[in-house]
Structure formats: C-alpha cells, structure tokens
Amino acid sequence: MPQVTDHGGGVRSIEVPIPDNPLGNTLVYVVDTDRGPVLIDTGWDDPASWDALTEGLTACGTAVAEIHGVVITHHHPDHHGLSAKVREASDAWVAMHAADIAIVRRTRETRPGRWFTYMADKLTAAGAPEEHVAPLRTARSRLPGLTPALPDREIVPGELLDLAGRRLRAVWTPGHTPGHVCLHLEERHPAQLPGNGRLFSGDHLLPRITPHIGLYEDPDDDSEPDPLGDYLDSLERIGSLEPAEVLPAHLHAFTDAPSRVRELLDHHEERLTGLLTLLSTPLTVWQVARRMEWNRPWADIPYGSRNIAVSEAEAHLRRLVKLGRAEQVPGSDPVTYTVV
Ligand SMILES: [Zn+2]
Numbered sequence: 163m164p165q166v167t168d169h170g171g172g173v174r175s176i177e178v179p180i181p182d183n184p185l186g187n188t189l190v191y192v193v194d195t196d197r198g199p200v201l202i203d204t205g206w207d208d209p210a211s212w213d214a215l216t217e218g219l220t221a222c223g224t225a226v227a228e229i230h231g232v233v234i235t236h237h238h239p240d241h242h243g244l245s246a247k248v249r250e251a252s253d254a255w256v257a258m259h260a261a262d263i264a265i266v267r268r269t270r271e272t273r274p275g276r277w278f279t280y281m282a283d284k285l286t287a288a289g290a291p292e293e294h295v296a297p298l299r300t301a302r303s304r305l306p307g308l309t310p311a312l313p314d315r316e317i318v319p320g321e322l323l324d325l326a327g328r329r330l331r332a333v334w335t336p337g338h339t340p341g342h343v344c345l346h347l348e349e350r351h352p353a354q355l356p357g358n359g360r361l362f363s364g365d366h367l368l369p370r371i372t373p374h375i376g377l378y379e380d381p382d383d384d385s386e387p388d389p390l391g392d393y394l395d396s397l398e399r400i401g402s403l404e405p406a407e408v409l410p411a412h413l414h415a416f417t418d419a420p421s422r423v424r425e426l427l428d429h430h431e432e433r434l435t436g437l438l439t440l441l442s443t444p445l446t447v448w449q450v451a452r453r454m455e456w457n458r459p460w461a462d463i464p465y466g467s468r469n470i471a472v473s474e475a476e477a478h479l480r481r482l483v484k485l486g487r488a489e490q491v492p493g494s495d496p497v498t499y500t501v502v
Pocket residue numbers: 236238338365
C-alpha cells in the first residue's frame with residue numbers, strides 16, 4: 163500500500179523509499195494546479211521507488227501521465243533520481259536552480275576516472291592516510307545516480323513559478339547544495355494555522371536531523387566558497403518567513419520554523435566553538451574529522467560516510483578561516499589549521 167498523506171489545500175505527499183538508507187524515504191509532494199498536478203521532487207531511481215511513486219499518484223486520484231511539471235529542490239539522487247522517468251511518462255517540464263543544473267551537467271559530462279582522481283587528491287591534501295585514499299585511485303565504475311536528467315527549466319530565486327492557480331515562490335537557500343531552493347506556498351494555511359503559508363523545505367530545514375553541509379565539490383572551480391556560511395545565512399532567511407507549516411523532504415511536517423532554525427544555528431555555533439578548542443594544536447582536516455563528534459564512533463563510520471565527514475569538517479574549518487578565527491599554518495603539507 164502506498165503511503166500517502168493529505169496535507170489539505172490541494173497538497174499531498176507520497177513516501178518514496180530510498181533503498182538501503184537509514185532515512186527511509188523521500189516525501190514527494192503532489193501540488194494540484196489548474197493544468198494538472200505538479201511534483202516537488204521525485205525520489206530515488208529504483209524500481210521499488212518508482213512503483214511507490216506511481217501507486218501513490220493513483221491513490222491521489224491521478225496518474226504519472228497526468229503530471230504537468232516537476233520542481234526539484236536540489237540535485238541529490240533521492241530528490242531528482244526519478245525525474246527522467248516522470249518526464250518520459252508525462253512530458254512534464256523539470257525545473258531546478260541554475261547552480262544545481264550546472265552540477266547535473268558536469269556530472270553527466272565528467273568521466274568517473276577524473277572524479278575519483280579529484281577526490282583522491284583532495285583527501286590526500288586533507289591528510290587522509292594512503293590506505294584510505296588508495297581505493298579511489300583504482301575505482302573507475304559509475305556511481306548510482308550519476309546520470310541524472312538535465313532539467314529544461316530554471317528556477318529563478320524570488321520569482322513565482324509558473325503554476326496555474328497557485329502562488330509558489332522560489333527561495334534560494336544555498337548550503338546543502340549551491341542551488342538548493344525552498345518553495346514558499348503563499349496561500350493561507352488550509353487549517354488556518356497562524357503564519358505565512360507553507361514552506362516546502364527540501365533538505366534545508368528538517369525535523370530532528372541536520373542536513374549534511376560539506377564543500378561544493380567541483381573539479382573545475384578553484385574559488386573557495388563557504389557552504390556553511392551560505393547555509394547559516396539561508397537558515398536565517400527561512401526563519402524570517404515565519405511559515406505556518408514546514409513540509410520537508412524527509413520525516414514529517416512540522417510547525418514553528420523559527421525555533422527549529424534557532425536550534426540549527428545553535429548546533430553549528432557549538433560545533434564551531436568545539437572546533438576552536440581542538441585547534442589549540444595544529445591539525446589536518448582528516449585529524450579534525452576524526453576528533454569531531456559524529457552520530458557514532460569514528461571506527462564504526464563506513465568508508466563513504468568518512469569522506470562525507472571529512473567534507474563536513476572542511477566546511478567548518480573554512481567558515482572559521484573566513485571568520486578570521488582560524489588559519490592555515492604556513493608551509494604545512496598536508497595543510498594544518500590552528501586558532502588565530
Ligand atoms: Zn540532499
């Protein structure tokens with residue numbers, strides 16, 4: 163049985179499973195418009211996920227062939243994975259922010275070998291031991307979800323999307339990815355809850371869990387963006403919208419966005435402060451990642467998640483450097499960081 167929730171006011175959600183993932187599923191939202199249903203995100207590209215989506219649409223009284231458009235919050239495969247199949251079955255347009263479209267284009271064009279070499283070099287520079295880096299130097303296979311659909315529409319921040327009979331405004335919320343957007347449904351809450359409409363928050367604002375904030379890994383970009391700084395700024399922006407209800411892409415809907423925003427801001431402030439204490443002795447990014455607190459001991463963190471942890475550690479270090487609270491030790495190789 164497909165898991166469908168009616169959120170009222172012509173908005174439903176379908177639980178689309180993510181295989182072998184503790185998060186369990188992606189909430190794909192179905193928004194009724196005068197020209198047919200529009201999806202917010204599509205879910206992981208897997209046969210069981212596809213079945214859940216199509217059966218869910220049937221339970222909503224529609225069908226995948228009826229989909230008019232697809233709005234993607236960000237390029238990750240648990241959100242954008244099934245977009246190609248939906249477009250094929252329905253001729254729907256697929257919309258995404260330009261910064262994430264650029265990532266999709268790059269992912270489709272980059273040879274896997276180049277990507278693994280880039281990651282291996284980055285980890286070596288971060289001070290990772292050779293036995294950790296070695297598998298990447300020989301890996302050549304394509305990772306799942308690495309042939310995503312190229313969107314055919316751009317989501318323009320601040321503008322209303324072209325949805326007949328609805329007011330859905332794009333809010334650019336970089337941090338989790340450079341082109342992440344939240345979507346603000348500027349309509350009165352169907353149960354008259356106090357606040358300003360409803361917010362589809364993607365992975366930007368979730369109950370209970372904090373989204374991964376790493377670096378915007380890009381083999382072609384030598385600039386040093388500050389994803390954690392971007393994320394904290396976008397969080398404040400979302401809090402000030404004061405939506406009556408948040409409809410996130412994972413877990414469940416919730417109210418009181420400003421206090422969830424506050425919790426997340428406090429969480430990252432605590433992490434940054436903890437990091438400064440660690441940096442009383444100079445450490446590489448790898449050493450910082452090993453010493454930071456995760457949801458389990460370092461020894462129990464699987465290989466792929468360690469790479470994500472390293473990226474997250476580096477995002478926090480970069481924030482501290484941008485704030486002038488930490489710096490790279492001149493001449494260190496691999497680079498070490500210390501408090502200013
Ligand atoms: Zn994501």
